[in-house]
Amino acid sequence: MERDEFTLVRDMLRAFATRFRTGSADDVKAQTRADAQRALDDLGLTGLRRTSPPAATVQECALLAEEHGRQPLTTSLLGTALLAPELLRLLDDGERADPVHGDRPTVALAGDLRFPDPDAVGLVAWDCDGADTALFVHAEGRVTEHELGAPAPTADLLRGVRRASAEGRPVGRLTPGAHRSWQAYALVVVASELVGAARSFVGQSVDYARERQQYGQPIGSFQAVQHQLADATVLVEACTSAARYAAWCLDSETPDRALTAARVAKAEVNSSAVEAVYAGMQVFGGIAQTWEHVAHLYLRRVLVGATALATTADLLTVLAAPEATR
């Protein structure tokens, strides 16, 4: 994308996010969710990665995912606009068997929200506000399309997760290289959204530390508070760098190298984003423990996000293995 064009897209998304952000957990209602999703759909972002070559780089998509993560949003940017279209694009480059029935698919994951292992049971459709079907990539690369079922429980109050039908229609099969690219891309996009969430929440807690007065001075003047926020900022920078580098690798390197970088990034984000949000919550003090405050929406997002696709234990185990066997 041209620089100006990308800036325009990002500004549109930012304006949308500011308008439709969730102010409090009580605001999460079916109607507000539907309105927000419709507004996001109107931005027409599903085409960013649908064509070959794609209109947007992975780096640009990652930045948009970060932007989406900055506000507490119920909308499905990741599932329906970034992940499913990329999956279909990768399929088109390989063995595409049958057309997709849904107008707006999202992606399906194993019941525990991770990439499936060969014995995975109990699929869920993930990030499915506005979606009508879900695409599932089996452990061996086969792709099937599934119907959406009843809402599934999740601790992330903003994310739409539904049960998916056990049986799916065959859609095609990813080549081994495309499968790796798909996994790397999914890790990068999900990690990037968490990076955005952590960065934004730490920023909000810095603002609070400037305003909130105790003993006649802003609490941000206390070193113990300042240092905690400085440490949190370092964590945010670390996971930002790791995620952006992984995105760059997908645009510039082989799928193998990109997947390694993406695993490193997700592992870093899994711990750093959560730590950063913890630090922010400590600075907010008691108010961050209330239902009305947005803190728990961010905390839920990063906690569940840290287990999505691949946990730190999954990733470190793979990264510790010799490169040839990953």
Next chain:
Amino acid sequence: MKGPTRTLDPDFGLTFSMFYISAVGKGVPAVDFELTEDQETIRKAVAGLLRDFDDRYWMEKDRDHAFPEEFYAAVADGGWLGITIPEEHGGHGLGITEATLLLEEVARSGGGMNAASAIHMSIFGMHPVVVHGSDELKRRTLPRIARGDLHVCFGVTEPGAGLDTTSITTYARRAGDHYVVSGRKVWISKALESEKILLLTRTARRDEVEKPTDGMTLFLTDLDRDRVDIRPIPKMGRNAVSSNEVFIDDLRVPVEDRVGEEGQGFRYLLDGLNPERMLIAAEALGIGRVALDRAVRYGREREVFGRPIGMNQGIQFPLADALAHLDAAELVLRKATWLYDQGRPCGREANTAKYLCADAGFTAADRALQTHGGMGYSEEYPVARFFREARLMRIAPVSQEMVLNYLGSHTLGLPRSY
């Protein structure tokens, strides 16, 4: 006070009551956290005895890799070396609680691990001999240990075995009224300065016995320099006391130097593992305390931006945090030694005490160094020495990870991972 023989109650080890539940008021039970008067006396007497061994003394001994003879003589002359050796063999027969108080105070005096390691083996290392040795062996060695004229070292670890003790290969072959020992030991503290070694060997190879812990035999014997080559290992700290590689080549060991029965050596050592962890915990705690004391003093005195640096939360909070961790670790240590002296199981507490004290001691030393800024890196202040020595306690005598293995499998009942 000169030493414990002159002032202490002989039943002293049994009357300790750190967690003693007593009736207070209308029968309300209370926990007593006070040290006994005699235990306080140990602390004060040791602190007083070591006051003259200042930072310069330890800095020079460490720098010159010189054994602290004067310090050792002062401790021996004070009658402290035999603190746990039975009275009939010239000691005081006190408990591990008193031994840990002694070593904590020794480390805390500023001598750190250089001081503690110089006497560590004498304080409790002879435990297997006390419990399992023949009367003749005890008569021959224990009074000399208590007097201080017999230096001993502990010869267990080997290059190929590490903490997997049953994998040692140093072999003792029986030949009439003696054994012939050959093998190689590593990380043997104080071997260079020692006359004797408490030596663990195999008298049957691991593949010849039913259980890997069988077939191991313990000796307390002379380090005959004609048959034993001792090479100090260059290392990052605790340099006043050597750590050595020991090469044993056909060393003749009389049968009388065997501790207990042939083949039972591993079991004899097990008796001493928990007290060993407690002593190390106490030493780590002592280093942490002295490091923190020095950091607080420096934080009060040193002025930057027109005020004492201890006024900055960035300095004050880490030191307060270190204090909290040292205090908590100390409580577990006190519980562990109390349980041991009561003859009760204490594996969980001994391991936990070692784990927490080692971490708390190192963290305190690290923060003391940070508080001193650039001066902390200079040998002009002792905190760099404390830092190097405190780091050791997270590795020796058992790594923090092996403590977690113990707690994971023995205490929590999870499957053994190694």
